[in-house]
Amino acid sequence: xxxxxxxxxxxxxxxxxYSDIRSEFPSYSYVLTEFDLNENFIxxxxxxxxxxxxxxxxxxxxxxxxxxxxxxxxxxxxxxxxRDISPxxxxxxxxxxxxNPKATSRTGAGGLWQFTVNTGQKEFNLQINNSVDExxxxxxxxxxxxxxxxxxxxxxxxxxxxxxxxxxxxxxVNRAVxxxxxxxxxxxxxSNNNYIKAETKKYIQKVLLMAMIGENYLFKNNDRLxxxxxxxxxxxxxxxxxxxxxxxxxxxxxxxxxSYYLEKINAHLKNGCVPSGAGYRVNIPTSKVQLFxxxxxxxxxxxxxxxxxxxxxxxK
Numbered sequence: 001x002x003x004x005x006x007x008x009x010x011x012x013x014x015x016x017x018y019s020d021i022r023s024e025f026p027s028y029s030y031v032l033t034e035f036d037l038n039e040n041f042i043x044x045x046x047x048x049x050x051x052x053x054x055x056x057x058x059x060x061x062x063x064x065x066x067x068x069x070x071x072x073x074x075x076x077x078x079x080x081x082x083r084d085i086s087p088x089x090x091x092x093x094x095x096x097x098x099x100n101p102k103a104t105s106r107t108g109a110g111g112l113w114q115f116t117v118n119t120g121q122k123e124f125n126l127q128i129n130n131s132v133d134e135x136x137x138x139x140x141x142x143x144x145x146x147x148x149x150x151x152x153x154x155x156x157x158x159x160x161x162x163x164x165x166x167x168x169x170x171x172x173v174n175r176a177v178x179x180x181x182x183x184x185x186x187x188x189x190x191s192n193n194n195y196i197k198a199e200t201k202k203y204i205q206k207v208l209l210m211a212m213i214g215e216n217y218l219f220k221n222n223d224r225l226x227x228x229x230x231x232x233x234x235x236x237x238x239x240x241x242x243x244x245x246x247x248x249x250x251x252x253x254x255x256x257x258x259s260y261y262l263e264k265i266n267a268h269l270k271n272g273c274v275p276s277g278a279g280y281r282v283n284i285p286t287s288k289v290q291l292f293x294x295x296x297x298x299x300x301x302x303x304x305x306x307x308x309x310x311x312x313x314x315x316k
Contacts, residue, residue: 027215034086035160069099074236091211101267111135113145131275137268167203239281247273
């Protein structure tokens with residue numbers, strides 16, 4: 001076979017592979033744009049190889065994470081919309097914890113966004129003591145993560161670099177850019193250099209692939225994962241004030257719900273009850289807010305004081 005025929009066959013198979021990724025992940029253009037990447041990055045050979053190699057395994061992980069994510073995913077999305085940051089960055093949390101509020105790492109990081117104790121306390125003033133650890137609070141941790149992402153992006157001026165910095169730190173990414181003398185992601189993740197550590201090269205590709213899998217339902221009809229996403233978007237989390245020392249088990253009875261799910265979205269309460277002192281916020285499903293007002297707040301109103309609904313309910 002002459003060289004001309006080999007070249008034609010090679011071009012045919014390469015273009016087919018690119019076309020397959022584009023058709024399989026119609027969300028790619030939206031996702032890459034949200035991360036400040038040119039949509040042609042989908043044609044990057046190493047990223048293409050990463051997608052083809054990992055897409056099946058990551059779909060399985062995605063399904064597992066979404067099933068676990070329940071109320072958490074729409075809550076993160078809503079908070080991101082409110083703070084004017086793209087909801088695609090929730091996939092950082094998916095990669096970090098697979099939406100397990102109780103997730104911990106070998107290095108001591110914890111929660112949906114995997115903050116260390118030092119970062120949680122000093123950077124975001126999160127309460128971490130014998131009664132509570134707010135790194136595990138979906139609301140407080142997400143609020144902190146959004147602030148953290150904005151802070152890093154103000155230095156790096158690019159959301160894909162910011163995502164990499166979430167893994168290895170601002171200094172690490174800045175040094176990599178300086179060594180590479182370029183901000184081009186294809187260059188930074190290339191296996192032909194060591195401008196940045198291999199873990200971070202894989203991390204950014206993992207987040208992008210998860211985002212492409214997760215956002216496909218917006219662009220693809222009859223998608224099984226899309227059905228899951230539409231279903232979980234029907235409810236979210238709302239923080240409400242309860243009595244000092246209140247047990248989650250008692251609140252679950254009032255809300256007519258399984259205490260397991262209430263504990264899951266209140267993983268920051270170490271002993272399954274609200275710390276003593278002033279009324280503390282507890283996370284409940286938004287769909288239970290009216291029941292909370294009718295069955296909980298009504299029963300604890302002091303006779304000498306008038307309480308409004310908003311005295312107890314703190315909307316996000």
